[in-house]
Amino acid sequence: MWAVIKKEIKSYFYSPVGYVFIGLFLIMFSIFFYTDVFTYQSTNFEYIFYSGATILTFIVPILTMRTFAEERKTGTEQLLLTSPLSITKVVIAKFIAATLIVIITELCTFLYFAILCFFGTPHITTALVTLLGFLLLAMSYISFGILASSITENQIIAGVITIGFFILTWFLPSFSDIFTNFSLINMFSKFPTGQIDIADTVTFITFTIACLLLTVIFMQRRKSVR
Amino acid sequence: MIEVKNVTKKYGKVKAVDDISFTINDGEIVGLLGPNGAGKSTTMNMLTGFIEQTSGTIIIDNYDMLKKPKKAKREIGYMPEGVPLYTDLTVKEFVKYMAEIKKVDKKERKEKVEKIIEQTGLKDVQKKLIKNLSRGYKQRVSMAGALVGEPKILILDEPTVGLDPKQITEIRNLIKELGKTHTVILSSHILSEVSQICNKVIIINKGKIIAIDTPEHLEDKVSSNNCIYVTVEDTENKMKDIKEKITDIEKIELVQENEDGTKEYMIEAKQDVDLRKTIFSEFAKENITIFEMKKADTTLEDAFMKLIEGGENK
Numbered sequence: 001m002w003a004v005i006k007k008e009i010k011s012y013f014y015s016p017v018g019y020v021f022i023g024l025f026l027i028m029f030s031i032f033f034y035t036d037v038f039t040y041q042s043t044n045f046e047y048i049f050y051s052g053a054t055i056l057t058f059i060v061p062i063l064t065m066r067t068f069a070e071e072r073k074t075g076t077e078q079l080l081l082t083s084p085l086s087i088t089k090v091v092i093a094k095f096i097a098a099t100l101i102v103i104i105t106e107l108c109t110f111l112y113f114a115i116l117c118f119f120g121t122p123h124i125t126t127a128l129v130t131l132l133g134f135l136l137l138a139m140s141y142i143s144f145g146i147l148a149s150s151i152t153e154n155q156i157i158a159g160v161i162t163i164g165f166f167i168l169t170w171f172l173p174s175f176s177d178i179f180t181n182f183s184l185i186n187m188f189s190k191f192p193t194g195q196i197d198i199a200d201t202v203t204f205i206t207f208t209i210a211c212l213l214l215t216v217i218f219m220q221r222r223k224s225v226r
Numbered sequence: 227m228i229e230v231k232n233v234t235k236k237y238g239k240v241k242a243v244d245d246i247s248f249t250i251n252d253g254e255i256v257g258l259l260g261p262n263g264a265g266k267s268t269t270m271n272m273l274t275g276f277i278e279q280t281s282g283t284i285i286i287d288n289y290d291m292l293k294k295p296k297k298a299k300r301e302i303g304y305m306p307e308g309v310p311l312y313t314d315l316t317v318k319e320f321v322k323y324m325a326e327i328k329k330v331d332k333k334e335r336k337e338k339v340e341k342i343i344e345q346t347g348l349k350d351v352q353k354k355l356i357k358n359l360s361r362g363y364k365q366r367v368s369m370a371g372a373l374v375g376e377p378k379i380l381i382l383d384e385p386t387v388g389l390d391p392k393q394i395t396e397i398r399n400l401i402k403e404l405g406k407t408h409t410v411i412l413s414s415h416i417l418s419e420v421s422q423i424c425n426k427v428i429i430i431n432k433g434k435i436i437a438i439d440t441p442e443h444l445e446d447k448v449s450s451n452n453c454i455y456v457t458v459e460d461t462e463n464k465m466k467d468i469k470e471k472i473t474d475i476e477k478i479e480l481v482q483e484n485e486d487g488t489k490e491y492m493i494e495a496k497q498d499v500d501l502r503k504t505i506f507s508e509f510a511k512e513n514i515t516i517f518e519m520k521k522a523d524t525t526l527e528d529a530f531m532k533l534i535e536g537g538e539n540k
Contacts, residue, residue, distance in 0.1 A: 003326030007312070014314040075310030079371065082274040082304045083327040084296045224278040225237075226271075 001089045004080075008097030012063075021062050022105050028055045033112050043120030045113050046130040046192035052109075053137055053188050057166045060138065063101060064145025065159035067094045068219075072153040087219045091212055095139075095146055102138040106131050126194035133191025136204040140184050141166065143211035150215045227251055228273065228379065228409070233282030235268055235433075242268045244433040245282070250426075252378070255405040257420035257441075258413040259530065260430040266413040267307050269430070270383050273411070274304040287378065300328070303372035303408075307383040309364050311371070313357035317348050320356060321370050328375035339374070346370040346400070362393035369400065380404060382412040386419060398423055417530050429533055436533045444533075453522035454501055455481065457490045459515040465491065472508055474499045488517050 012018030032051035036042065071077040080090055109131075116122045141162075148161040172179035173186060180186060184207070187200040228250040235243040243265045250256050258266050271277045272284060275291050275298060284291040289298040312320055321339050330338055343352050346366045351359060356367055365385065372380055385401065386394045401410060401423055414420050420427055421441040429437045429444075437444060458465065469475050477494040484490065495501045502519060509516055 003323060006326075007315070007323050010319075011312070011314055074313075075306055075308055076312055078271075078274075078276050078304070078306040078310055079324070080327070082276050082299060082302065082306075083324075084299045084329055085327050086296070223276070224280070226277045 001085070001093045004085070004090060004093035005097045005100070008067075008094055009100060012097070012101055017062060017066065018101055021059055021101060022108065024059050024062070025052075025055055025105050026108055029109065029112070037116070043116045043122050045116055045122045045127045046194070048112070049130050049134055049192050050189070052134060053185050056134070056138055056141060057170065057185060058163065060141040060145050060166070061148075061159040061162040063098045064142055064162060065149055065155045067098070067146050068150040068215075069153050069155045069158045073155075081219075081223075088216050091146065091150075091215050091219065095143060095212055098142045098146070099135075099139055102135065102142070106134065123194070126192070129194050129196055130192045132196070133188050133200075136191075136201060136208075137184060137188045140204050140207045140211075143208040143215075147211045147215045147218070150218050227285075227287060228411075229283075229285040230269075230273070231283045231285075233269075233272060233279045233284060235265075235272060235277070236280045241433050243272070243279075246430070246433075246435050247282075248428060248435065248438055250409060250411065252409050253405075254426050255401070255410045255424045256412070256426045256428060257424035258411060258428050258430060259415065259417065259420050260413075261415060261534065264431045265433040266430060267383055268433075270304075270307075270381055270411070270413060274302055274381055275299050276304075276306075300375065301378050303375065303377035303380045305368045305372040305380070305382045305385060307387075307413075309368040311356050311364060311367055314355065316353055316355055317359070317363075317367055317370075318343065318352040320367060321348075321374060324371040324374045330375050338376075342370050342373050346373065347396075361388050362390070362396075365389060365393070365397060366400075369397075373404070377408070379409045379411070382410065384414060385412055386414070386416070394419075429530065431534045444530075454493045454495070454505065455490060455518075455520050455522060456493060456505065456509075456516060457484070457488050457518040458509065459488050459517060462513060464512045464514055465489070468508070468512065468514075471512070472501070472504055474501060474504065490518075492522075 009018075012021075029048065029052055033048050036044070036048050036051070068077070071080060081087065113122060113127055144165060145158070145162045148165070149155070149158040152158050152161075166184070169183050170185050173183050181203075184204075187197075187203060190197045190200060230246060230248050232245050232247055233243060234241060234245050246269065258269060260266050268277070272279050273286070273291075275295050278292065286298040287301045289301070291298045312323070315323065318339065321343060322335070325335050325339050343349055346369050348363070348366055348370060351363055356364065359367065369382075369385070372382070382401070386397050389397060398419065401412065404410060405423070412420075412423070425440060427437070427439060427441050427444060428435060465478075469478050474496050475493055476496045479492045479494075481490040481492050493501065493505065502521070505519065506516065
């Protein structure tokens, strides 16, 4: 499994995908950092992550749309699936690799935290809780992105499905309050206030596991219909 | 040893592979032969565990592919059709990756990867990105990927497609070499290839096995009804009566009329009779001049066509 994780991370950086993801996130993050900090004269590191979550909604598909769709299109999945590795391990490995890219991105944001330290005293625990929430959100997004990638051999379709789903869950609460608990991005909103909401944490993790499980089931099922 | 028992693969209502059974013993080089869409790749995909059969069992070295996939898969090295590769890796990285996912022991990994790169003739290009390699080299990289992990069985799906003649010879020699230490199953629609490399042929058409035999036997099987081609000058037009004169003739057919007035006929004899002597003497009596007489060679190509046509008529 470690081999697949290593290879996935390598291909993120051999192709522009990894750089585009991290670069795009940091550019957008910098703009929001600038406007938030300078317009409102605040040293609230956490609050920028509200905008960060919005960015994430749009760029996670860059990371996930190729995971299985590309392997299916080029036929390399034949190499992967005829090896002694189980499908579950392959799915988990791809998930971990994408998550690691997000973690690398999060580590980069510490730079902004350091800048804020010059001008005030930002709260480190709140910042860490925010980053944890952000990671949980990213994990949910990635798992759904991988699921979308496993059902098609077209990367673009996988990407569009992913973004479409994220935007749908984002705006559903504005139609009816019933949907408030279905919105992933809403669930994240408590973390920047410094509190870890158990219900939200559990929902994020459950959603992640459910998506990965569905991916495994889809891949397994395709063996008999392919 | 590979045992395939009553395996069927359905896609919806279409049977891609229809109730096939065969056994392949250790050390055999087996050719899976058939026209496009016959079910060769489907069969191979089932043997490697990439897809699951609708019914029947596949046993690889005493491990059932469906029940013990991990153990069964370890015995197999697979080179899929169209040589899919991770093109953004270098040759060495790819082979190393394959070694890792095939769980080659960490201590031996480096040494074994190097050995395989040497064996497949990739040493000069091992640091190049796969996407920059020529088709022939890609084929070798794919082969290296299959060889890694010391599988007992090699399954090669159309290993020589898209190569130039020199590369084809090279790959064939490599397969022959590997056949000494491995059980090899390869698919092809080129017959000469199969007859050169393999010691057993499985002919498959429309999902069904038509014949399992050695290449030599297959040739013999169809060459029994012997045909003779004669080119004659027949000024008195006596050829039309010749069938009554020589009773052993089963069929006589005009093939073509040449510009110089000679005619070429195909004469099919009744079973196992060599007509050449009779034809020579009888034709002389009838004042028909023989310009040329030859026995038709049956090749594996004919055997193949005949078997396939026969199978379709049934």
